[in-house]
Amino acid sequence: xxxxxxxxxxxxxxxxxxxxxxxxxxxxxxxxxxxxxxxxxxxxxxxxxxxxxxxxxxxxxxxxxxxxxxxxxxxxxxxxxxxxxxxxxxxxxxxxxxxxxxxxxxxxxxxxxxxxxxxxxxxxxxxxxxxxxxxxxxxxxxxxxxxxxxxxxxxxxxxxxxxxxxxxxxxxxxxxxxxxxxxxxxxxxxxxxxxxxxxxxxxxxxxxxxxxxxxxxxxxxxxxxxxxxxxxxxxxxxxxxxxxxxxxxxxxxxxxxxxxxxxxxxxxxxxxxxxxxxxxxxxxxxxxxxxxxxxxxxxxxxxxxxxxxxxxxxxxxxxxxxxxxxxxxxxxxxxxxxxxxxxxxxxxxxxxxxxxxxxxxxxxxxxxxxxxxxxxxxxxxxxxxxxxxxxxxx
Amino acid sequence: xxxxxxxxxxxxxxxxxxxxxxxxxxxxxxxxxxxxxxxxxxxxxxxxxxxxxxxxxxxxxxxxxxxxxxxxxxxxxxxxxxxxxxxxxxxxxxxxxxxxxxxxxxxxxxxxxxxxxxxxxxxxxxxxxxxxxxxxxxxxxxxxxxxxxxxxxxxxxxxxxxxxxxxxxxxxxxxxxxxxxxxxxxxxxxxxxxxxxxxxxxxxxxxxxxxxxxxxxxxxxxxxxxxxxxxxxxxxxxxxxxxxxxxxxxxxxxxxxxxxxxxxxxxxxxxxxxxxxxxxxxxxxxxxxxxxx
Numbered sequence: 149x150x151x152x153x154x155x156x157x158x159x160x161x162x163x164x165x166x167x168x169x170x171x172x173x174x175x176x177x178x179x180x181x182x183x184x185x186x187x188x189x190x191x192x193x194x195x196x197x198x199x200x201x202x203x204x205x206x207x208x209x210x211x212x213x214x215x216x217x218x219x220x221x222x223x224x225x226x227x228x229x230x231x232x233x234x235x236x237x238x239x240x241x242x243x244x245x246x247x248x249x250x251x252x253x254x255x256x257x258x259x260x261x262x263x264x265x266x267x268x269x270x271x272x273x274x275x276x277x278x279x280x281x282x283x284x285x286x287x288x289x290x291x292x293x294x295x296x297x298x299x300x301x302x303x304x305x306x307x308x309x310x311x312x313x314x315x316x317x318x319x320x321x322x323x324x325x326x327x328x329x330x331x332x333x334x335x336x337x338x339x340x341x342x343x344x345x346x347x348x349x350x351x352x353x354x355x356x357x358x359x360x361x362x363x364x365x366x367x368x369x370x371x372x373x374x375x376x377x378x379x380x381x382x383x384x385x386x387x388x389x390x391x392x393x394x395x396x397x398x399x400x401x402x403x404x405x406x407x408x409x410x411x412x413x414x415x416x417x418x419x420x421x422x423x424x425x426x427x428x429x430x431x432x433x434x435x436x437x438x439x440x441x442x443x444x445x446x447x448x449x450x451x452x453x454x455x456x457x458x459x460x461x462x463x464x465x466x467x468x469x470x471x472x473x474x475x476x477x478x479x480x481x482x483x484x485x486x487x488x489x490x491x492x493x494x495x496x497x498x499x500x501x502x503x504x505x506x507x508x509x510x511x512x513x514x515x516x517x518x519x520x521x522x523x524x525x526x527x528x529x530x531x532x533x534x535x536x537x538x539x540x541x542x
Numbered sequence: 543x544x545x546x547x548x549x550x551x552x553x554x555x556x557x558x559x560x561x562x563x564x565x566x567x568x569x570x571x572x573x574x575x576x577x578x579x580x581x582x583x584x585x586x587x588x589x590x591x592x593x594x595x596x597x598x599x600x601x602x603x604x605x606x607x608x609x610x611x612x613x614x615x616x617x618x619x620x621x622x623x624x625x626x627x628x629x630x631x632x633x634x635x636x637x638x639x640x641x642x643x644x645x646x647x648x649x650x651x652x653x654x655x656x657x658x659x660x661x662x663x664x665x666x667x668x669x670x671x672x673x674x675x676x677x678x679x680x681x682x683x684x685x686x687x688x689x690x691x692x693x694x695x696x697x698x699x700x701x702x703x704x705x706x707x708x709x710x711x712x713x714x715x716x717x718x719x720x721x722x723x724x725x726x727x728x729x730x731x732x733x734x735x736x737x738x739x740x741x742x743x744x745x746x747x748x749x750x751x752x753x754x755x756x757x758x759x760x761x762x763x764x765x766x767x768x769x770x771x772x773x774x775x776x777x778x779x780x781x782x783x784x785x786x787x788x789x790x791x792x793x794x795x796x797x798x799x800x801x802x803x804x805x806x807x808x809x810x811x812x813x814x815x816x817x818x819x820x821x822x823x824x825x826x827x828x829x830x831x832x833x834x835x
Contacts, residue, residue, distance in 0.1 A: 275790040279611060296792035303792070304610050351778070359791045383778045384786070389690065398695035516791050 198538030200225025200459075205537035209501040209530070214320050214427045218496045219537070221459045226452050226536050228262035235446045236266045237439070240277035241290040244269070244480045245406060246487055247314055247431055248290055250495055252479035253472065254457035263449035274356070281307060281436035287443075288450065289434040293527065295359040295516045297434065298508055301527055302519035306437040308529040310447070311454055312429035312499045317491035319427030325413040326491060327406050328424035329366055333417070335400040342420050344373035347380055347401055353390040354403035357382040361430045362403055364503075364510040369423035377514055394419070406490055428500045440529070451532040455497050462495040497533045504528065613795040618802075621795035630784065634800070638769055638780040639807065641697065645704025646765040646811075650758055653709040657716025657754075662746065667717070678710045683771050690776065700772050707768045708761040715757020719750035752826045755819035762815045766808040781807075 198205070200222035207219045237260075241248055251269060254260050260267045270286065277289040278296045282305035291297070293309055301307055318324040329352075333339035336346050347370060354360060358377065367377050383390075383399055390402040391411050401422065404412075412419045433454065439447030461472050467488050477484040504524050511517035534541070567575045595615070601607045602614045613621070625631035656674075660667045682703055693699040723746055731745045773782025781800045788797030819826075 273790075275792060278792055283608065283611060294790075296790060299792040300610075356790050357787060359787075381778060383695070383776070384783075384790075385695075385776060389687070389776070392690065393695050396694055518793070 195535055195540040196538060198226045198536070200227070201537040201539075206534070206539040207498060209498060212426070212428050212500050212502060216427070218315070218494060219498050220463065221455070221537060223460045223463075224456065225459055226456055226538070228259075228452065228456070229449065230262065231264040231445060231449055234264045234266065235443065235449075236268060237288060237446060237450055238268045238270060238286045239288040239290055239433075240270050240272050240280060240286045242274050242277070243271060246476065246480065246490070246493060247406075248480075249462055249476050249493070250313070250454050250457045251290055253461055253476055254453050256475050256479050257457065257461065259453040259457045259460070260450070263453050265446065265449055265453065267450075278305070278307070278434075281305075281434060284436060284438050287436060287438040287446075289436075290431070291434055292361040292431045293434075293504060293507060294356065294361060295511045298504075298511065298517050298522060298527070299519070301522055302517075306440060308435050308440055309432045309499060309504075309527055310435045310439075310529050310532045311433035311451055311497045313431030313433070314493040314495045315427050315429050316425050317494060319425055319494075322421050322424050324424075324491075325409070325421060326424060327404060327409050329362075329369065329401055329422045330394065330404050330409060330412065330419050331401040331422045332394060332397065332399075333420055334397070342422060344370050344422055345375050347373075348375045349379065349381075350400040351381045351383050351398070352377075352401045352403070353383040353385050353393050353399040355384060355387060355390070355405070357384040358514045359511070359516045360403075361507055362425065363514060364507045365426055366403070366423055367510045367513070377510070407486060410489065427494075428503055429496060430503075432499065435529070435532075447532055448535055451497075452536045455533060455536050458495045458497060462493075464492070464494075467492050497536075499528055499530065611794065613798055617795045618799050621793070622799050625784070625796060625799065631800075631803075634779065634781045634784050635803065635807070638773065638782065638804075641700050641780065642704060642765045642769045642807075642811070645701045645769070646708050646762060648701065649705035649708025649765070650712045650761055652705065653712025653757075653761070654716050654754065656709075657713040658720055658746075658750075660713070661717040661720025661750070674710070674713065678714075682707045682768060683775070686772065686775055695776060700769070700776070703772055704765050704768050708765050711761040711764055712754070712757050715760070716750065716754050719753035719757075720746055722753065723749035748823075748825065751823050752819075755815065755823070758819070759812050759815050762811045763808050766804060766811060770804055 198221075202221075204217075205219050205221045207217055239251060241251070244252060248269070251267065255267050255269070272280065274289070274291045274294055275296045277286065277291055278294075278300050280286045281289050282300060290313070292313075297307060297309075316326060318326055322328065331342050331344075331347070333342055335350065336342040352366075354362065363377060370377055370380075380401075383393065385393060387405050387408045390399070390404060391408050393399045394402040394404075394412070409421075435447055439450065461469070466472050470484075473484045473487050477487055480487075501524065504527055505521060508517055508521045512521065598612075599615045602609045602612055622631070656670075660670055685706070686699070686703060689699040689702055693702055727745050727749060728741065731741050736744065769780070770782035770785065773780040774786045781804050784800045785797045785804070788794060788800065
């Protein structure tokens with residue numbers, strides 16, 4: 149019918165016109181550049197000395213030696229400074245483990261509440277946490293400077309590393325069974341003395357492939373043997389699957405986290421620990437724009453509570469404190485023995501200078517970081533912990 | 543029967559239930575009408591995705607959405623070029639397509655055989671349907687650790703997982719298709735002395751095939767879905783691995799590009815299955831919802 153034909157023609161014309169308008173607007177519009185993030189962080193307030201935090205509360209950030217001193221204040225220091233208004237901080241973490249003790253224990257012991265803060269811990273993968281952090285949907289992340297962090301900053305996201313997390317008890321000492329790069333002896337010509345050069349062409353397993361922080365010290369270990377991590381194939385698997393893959397021979401080496409390495413620690417005839425994290429923190433607290441700028445006072449309060457939790461409950465010997473262990477175990481959802489079976493972690497809040505340069509150089513070598521090495525001051529903001537312990541740079 | 547008369551004029555002496563209709567353009571100019579309709583369908587089929595892409599570009603360029611978190615088309619184009627030049631993209635497309643195809647063929651073959659047998663045999667149906675129905679509801683990705691333990695971390699576990707997922711879709715549609723073949727056809731064939739093979743070849747197969755192919759088309763897209771999920775979990779190659787890697791490394795352009803490629807591959811796979819169906823079933827009506835019947 150003529151009416152049908154007219155309707156069809158009109159519909160076709162309307163659709164074609166709408167499509168043309170959209171395409172035209174899109175073509176004429178200029179592509180937005182990846183604009184820079186927010187402006188520079190607001191200058192911190194004048195730094196005043198803090199009771200309980202003297203000279204020992206600050207160490208030289210360039211000191212990366214194995215026997216360096218870790219910054220400490222007295223128990224209960226720095227004292228809380230309650231915010232005028234209550235505030236909720238949402239912090240994202242990949243999982244709940246002993247490494248998250250400064251946050252989880254701080255929540256359990258009311259250290260954040262003393263600052264008038266309520267902290268909500270949400271679990272999500274680190275890469276998702278970076279995006280959520282940048283968009284303001286979470287305020288902080290208990291993570292590490294993965295390549296998602298450096299790529300994010302390079303693309304203009306407003307993120308900063310503001311607090312460190314922990315160093316391993318026996319950092320740099322591969323003679324002590326611990327979390328690290330474990331290898332299958334059977335995959336080496338001399339099983340008693342595995343030569344990392346023979347990892348060339350073989351598979352290494354870890355949770356995030358070649359975008360994790362651990363690649364920088366693994367790279368040092370394999371480069372000492374004459375190869376590069378570019379010469380291996382990465383398998384990204386969950387921690388438990390990495391253990392299975394190692395046991396089945398699907399991979400020749402695996403970076404095993406706590407507590408997964410304990411499953412093979414007694415099978416020294418089959419597996420060997422080839423490389424471990426040095427005595428320096430790899431994990432950290434990352435702040436997004438909410439705590440860096442919009443609510444800087446909240447960011448400072450969070451840092452105070454975090455540092456106070458370390459000083460009060462997580463100093464050397466905390467595994468012998470049954471109350472701390474029980475409370476932490478309850479927060480994590482494990483038996484206390486699961487915590488005391490492993491080594492104590494050396495919790496600290498200061499970030500070592502130079503680590504990020506090493507990490508980024510490795511990312512660039514592996515082709516995972518797309519921008520050139522980003523200067524440390526664009527990635528790290530030490531003002532929060534300096535403010536908290538009263539260190540004014542002198 | 544049509545009659546030419548002025549519009550609105552009543553036919554004298556005719557029954558009021560008689561419908562009289564003047565010939566329209568479909569009758570007067572059938573080829574031209576078909577051509578116009580096809581042109582409109584093609585415009586819509588291509589135009590709507592293009593419009594959506596244009597809208598996305600507009601949104602990123604006008605900063606309705608954050609271009610740092612939602613890459614622009616320019617950036618995605620650069621990412622595509624970089625991935626292609628490095629060889630990663632072609633390798634990922636090849637390995638993913640190979641996995642999906644092998645898993646689909648095994649799963650579809652098994653599902654079709656079991657579906658036919660269960661559709662044709664009441665006893666077999668009673669014996670197997672409860673068990674298979676229970677297994678169907680288990681999320682297949684939840685079985686991945688089991689398959690990894692049984693088959694190891696190589697390609698076999700991936701093929702098996704895809705095949706198992708596809709199996710259930712094809713089994714259900716095939717069984718239902720065979721059961722829905724009209725009893726009258728079977729009785730007529732029996733009356734003419736058709737044996738088992740003749741019943742299958744001339745009655746059940748042609749009667750069930752259209753619905754079987756509907757199931758195969760769904761299974762084709764499901765195989766891609768499962769493939770990407772598996773490559774997320776045990777990633778070291780494939781499009782799913784590149785998507786997950788893009789997400790982990792915050793190379794969002796890479797992730798988005800590979801998502802689009804997965805969508806295109808899924809569409810092409812379904813279109814291929816539909817084309818094979820059209821070739822095998824010339825008697826079946828066109829199942830294009832917007833085409834003329």
